[in-house]
């Protein structure tokens with residue numbers, strides 16, 4: 001079930017110098033219980049995207065639905081109460097109230113949403129502080145504990161009303177790496193308990209520790225099948241890829257590449273399936289493989305020089321959408337990413353081996 005859904009979200013900021021579009025038509029569905037990392041370079045639009053989900057900011061156009069509620073259709077008072085019960089928010093700099101004790105900070109969202117009786121609130125706040133290993137410090141003020149400890153309390157506060165969604169903007173960004181690890185494992189624990197978590201981070205290594213990572217580049221989400229096809233790129237390279245991509249729609253059964261043609265681009269399949277075929281010496285065509293979403297083709301002639309080694313035709317059952325990468329972009333990516341180069345070299349060797357087996 002979808003817990004968060006963004007439909008065609010556009011956000012344009014207007015200022016004295018003109019207009020700047022920070023989000024350019026974002027479509028995103030996050031399922032219940034998913035732990036999602038939003039990754040991207042500084043200025044790519046991550047926080048703006050998060051602010052759309054929390055309702056801290058309004059989209060210029062488009063719709064956000066969280067826990068079944070179109071959030072921007074609620075009146076302000078209704079919205080604030082709804083969010084207090086539905087979305088727990090964790091910030092990079094904790095944002096605890098300095099004049100309240102840690103226990104009082106955790107009780108605040110329950111007081112605000114009148115969720116539990118006063119006695120239950122104290123009991124629950126203590127239980128949450130225990131869960132984040134901070135119960136012994138409950139009566140201290142935020143300034144008397146470390147940054148990592150403040151963030152643990154901020155997480156307990158986000159959980160106060162038992163919201164199904166937790167949203168966190170760089171929650172480990174201001175912490176040293178050891179403290180960051182222990183705060184991150186708290187999020188993993190919450191994920192295991194079934195919370196839906198959306199976390200903005202600069203840290204690409206976190207991608208392997210969550211259910212799903214979404215790369216934002218220049219106000220757009222980099223297509224997940226591009227990320228699958230080129231898994232070894234860094235954020236600068238994904239940004240470049242996103243800015244230079246062109247998508248083309250081919251009808252079912254049409255030919256995308258003819259064997260023997262000159263080569264000037266490579267392709268990644270975004271939807272549908274293609275058949276790769278070669279001509280045998282006796283003139284007969286043989287299908288050597290079928291490729292689907294997240295797989296690329298057309299790379300052999302680009303990397304090795306020369307003409308197309310096979311014909312690529314859309315399956316007769318479905319249309320095909322491909323991302324087209326011009327020669328310079330493709331060769332540049334391969335040259336600048338050793339991991340991508342190794343993966344592609346290996347793939348080319350396997351494919352050429354397969355083709356020569358068929359041509360003899």
Ligand SMILES: Nc1ncnc2c1ncn2[C@@H]1O[C@H](COP(=O)(O)OP(=O)(O)OP(=O)(O)O)[C@@H](O)[C@H]1O
Nearest residue numbers: 013015020022040041042043044045046047048049
């Ligand atoms: N209130 C605003 N007015 C004008 N421009 C804004 C505003 N908020 C954000 N922007 C611009 O929108 C773009 C995206 O900003 P955003 O804060 O979402 O990026 P980010 O990916 O979260 O960056 P960082 O990792 O540095 O926090 C930036 O170019 C930023 O300057």
